[in-house]
Amino acid sequence: MRWKRTEYTGWGRAVHASAEIARPERLSSLRAVLSESPAPAIGQLRSYGDAALNDDGKVIDMTRLDRIIGFDAESGVVEVEAGAMIGDLGRIFAARGWIPPVMPGTGFATVGGCIANDVHGKNHHVVGSFGQHVTEITLFQGDKTRKVTPDRTADLFKATVGGLGQTGVIASAKISLMPCKGDMMVLTERRVDGWDEFLAALENSRADYNVGWIDATAKGSNLGRGILEEGEITSGVSPTIGRAREVPFNAPHWALSAPVVRMFNEAYYRRVPVGGRTTVKPISAPFFPLDAIHNWNRLYGKRGFHQFQCVVPVAEVQTLRQMLELVANSGLASPLAVLKRMGGGRAGYMSFPMDGLTLAVDFPNRSAARVLIGNLERMTEDAGGRVYLAKDALMAPERIEAMYPEHALWLKAVRKADPDGAMTTDLVRRLKLRAPS
């Protein structure tokens, strides 16, 4: 297998690595390369920070391993190689009446990446997390192959799902798809005037899919205003979608300056009429709104950006309001800010979801933003919440035990699965996840 030295980054482009990368095309070559030289896997690098980085080391790029191995039309269980993209599974199966129960906000995420971060979708309050629908994982550990299931090998399963790739390389997985009417969605959007209204609207929403866009620049009586999107899958087959647009170069630093973001947010808020609106769209539009613009991460310029995402228990919702006030007053927010009610569903020791509310905000990679994110992390910990490691590049290791109380169980299983630490990544080193405790 050829290894090629490559410079690469997480999706936020704020942290970098240089690694030797191998791109096996067959499961047999994956097995051969891992027997010789065990190394962590990477998918489509849609994690924002350093989860998939291994500076000065080796990584296995899984993206060529994207075949569908089998599908049982009775049970809806599909077996796929781990490099398959979740959006492709949605496209292929929804028109035939089946859909991956959980899809994150980008269709580019691979099945391996979805398992390793136990991702959540806009229907988390209904169906839980990705790992709850995985019935079997084929894990390559050096020259060994393990079949991992939620019941027969529960400990290894819980350490692998949401386990940041530390138990071995996920070669393939069986996922239980959910019946669906078609690949169109009835989408209702309505303006929400402020924070309290938003909380009530999310709590009262009965839609299968919902998410709130927040104007993170709005202050005072407008604080927390935004748009609530609610969706239901409906029958019909989507027309062929036009080509995605592309951001061709790094934007200049003023492209997302405070006045530009304020103007953009005002227009975005007002694009939905006062009385709301209902449209029917191909599912990819509401599921993966940002995928329509390739390389949109270049909008933040060369220095890149950070996304802060936390979840806090419902009882601590006041903390979330204080966070939003801090963000609005900082003048540092970008147009992307999302609020969502989560259910309790999670499948791994280190899974992010928690019964509560999640807030995600993008910030340009500037020192003032890094200080602000540090404060938001502290507030999250004090509120008994946690930061999403798939988005993180900045957090300090001291916060892990409080935010991830099952870390010790994860660590025990990981030490057994990968005793030599061959799967270690930059995030794992930064957060000292595998350090002796």
Ligand SMILES: Cc1cc2nc3c(=O)[nH]c(=O)nc-3n(C[C@H](O)[C@H](O)[C@H](O)COP(=O)(O)OP(=O)(O)OC[C@H]3O[C@@H](n4cnc5c(N)ncnc54)[C@H](O)[C@@H]3O)c2cc1C
């Ligand atoms: C626009 C956008 C929207 C998003 N929306 C959401 C959302 O709504 N909900 C959500 O939960 N997440 C969301 N994410 C985050 C994204 O879903 C996760 O970061 C996901 O893990 C990315 O998958 P990937 O294939 O790019 O994995 P990578 O980023 O390449 O890798 C992520 C982790 O998975 C491990 N890994 C990857 N493949 C394997 C494998 N085969 N075996 C073992 N380990 C592996 C890597 O080592 C790394 O630790 C979003 C990201 C973007 C860019």
